Amino acid sequence: MIDFSIAAGVADLIERTASTPRVQSILQLSLAPVFLLAGIGAFLNVMNIRLTWLVERVNGIEAALEDRPDDRRAEQLPVLLRRQRYAHHAVNLSTAAALMICLVVGLLFVSAFVRTALGTFVALSWIGAMALIFAALTFFLRETSLATRNLHDTRELARRISEREG
Secondary structure (H helix, E strand, O other), X not given: OOOHHHHHHHHHHHHHHOOHHHHHHHHHHHHHHHHHHHHHHHHHHHHHHHHHHHHHHHHHHHHXXXXXXXXXXXHHHHHHHXXXXXXXXXXXXXXXXXXXXXXXXXHHHHHHHOOOOXXXXXXXXXXXXHXXXXXXXXXXXXXXXXXXXXXHHHHHHHHHHHHHHO
16 A cells, blocks of 8 residues: 555655756856865865875985984974974865865755755855865965975974974
């Protein structure tokens, strides 16, 4: 025996999802988050290149220190490690922001076809994504500010970092 309430619910869902103008509207609403997702992807590409360079640089210095413990490049290690940590945080936060944007797009589509109001969840997800992007860009700013210091400032900062971290 068929439960008519389930059949009616399915028929209602099919009727709501069959609307081409409704689907077009949702696609238009999802364009801004998708463009933001593309921007985050470009940012992740830049940060991954920087992070890869930093990891290779740190590994090269550490390998050189095994042969020559008095190598002057060892002074750079504390600053490079801090830059590496900042870049890593920027990558992680950007990835989390991209996932939140995917959630926003998914919620936009789901909200068009269910009776439950999901607008609050969409807004909170968007705000969360913006907060994550803000944090990622802040770490990127910190990493690039360390990268652009002159040699004397870098050595002084490396000494202070080494003293703090023991």
